[in-house]
Amino acid sequence: MLFNAMPKPIRLQSLPTPDYGIADPRFQRSMGALLNYPLVEGNEVTVLRNGEAIYSAMIEAVDQAKHSVSFETYEFWGEDSAGALSDALVRAAERGVRVHALIDFIGSRSAAPEKFERMQAAGVEVELWRKPSWYQLARFNHRTHRKLLLVDGGVGFTGGANIANNWLPEGDKTYRDNHFLIRGPVVASMQSTFAESWLDARGDWLHGEAYFPELEQQGALTLQMVNSSPREGRHRMRPMLLYAISAAQSQITAATAYFYPDQAFLDALRDAAQRGVQVRILVPGDSIDQGYLRQASVNRWGEMLAAGVELYEYQPAMYHSKLISIDDQWASIGSTNLDNRSLRINGEANVNLYGEKGAAMIRELIDEDMADAERYTLEQWRQRGWSTRFWGAVGSIIGPHL
Structure with missing residues (x-):
């Protein structure tokens, strides 16, 4: 039942061509209407840098919870990370x-398995997303990320x-990442995103004051929640990003752990560079x-580099953040990564x-990490070895599906 490893058909067939920029009210109105989430x-x-700061802030918040905790993640393992959060x-x-x-x-x-058993024994409602079962094998590859x-x-x-030991200090292996603590009315939209997933997974309807209290303004930022899934009508990330890239007028600065979007997405970045937008993308290195x-991705960089897109490879450790400005x-x-799995499957x-x-x-935030990156040039791409070309070609066969 692996047919669902293939992505769904592309829903957006042609690139948007707005005659206005990101700051224009027309852009904001369109984003609010088309994505089905309000601008709030x-x-x-608050920025949280790397695992120790991320996990300690999350555990502190859970320890202060009085009514409800809603938690969704992809990776969950490791005694010092998942173990500590499961304890919280x-x-x-x-305590009820x-x-x-x-x-x-x-x-x-x-x-x-003991982590899940202990949580369930304490009263935590645990659901393993897309655990194999005969009635949903067709959706097995549709992971929650x-x-x-x-x-x-x-x-x-x-x-x-994620919640895993890779994000904790282990010499040079510690993943570089950013997480964010958010307060204000937009948290209701974040809660509704989880509630939608929980309904799909468990069939339970989360409602009432414990989940949706009246929220007061906390700061000066206008935010918008966006939820995307493989279901038809909910592929929101790819068209959202293509629309924003098409409206860019001066700069696009992005960081991603995995960079393997489809050709139309690569064309949008190339077209932006050709119309004078500075396009910079930060990705992991070796x-x-x-x-x-990575090898499959590098094999596709030629046209972008020739058009002026700037690609940077982070050097100190595995780079895992997902940001775009x-x-x-x-x-x-x-x-959301800039790869096929994030944009169309997860x-x-x-x-x-x-x-x-x-x-x-x-x-x-991206600029700070670019200081620890090396720019990958068109000359490097042209001189890459045959081994790199071969394994890149091999990787390109499975890259879009994993």
């Missing part, structure tokens, strides 16, 4: 908090980090955890930031 004012975003979820459930954990079956396959934690419906976390995907007016953060969740304050903050 009055929010604040158990403590919350034991309603705790829901939606964890991907494939991403958690390395987890000790979302990274969401909601506490009392008023505090939200999202970003690039330390990437899926080397075949355009014209210092719009940015998107969350779980369930993903992002938060968009509108306005200079938020978008510039995200660009500056």
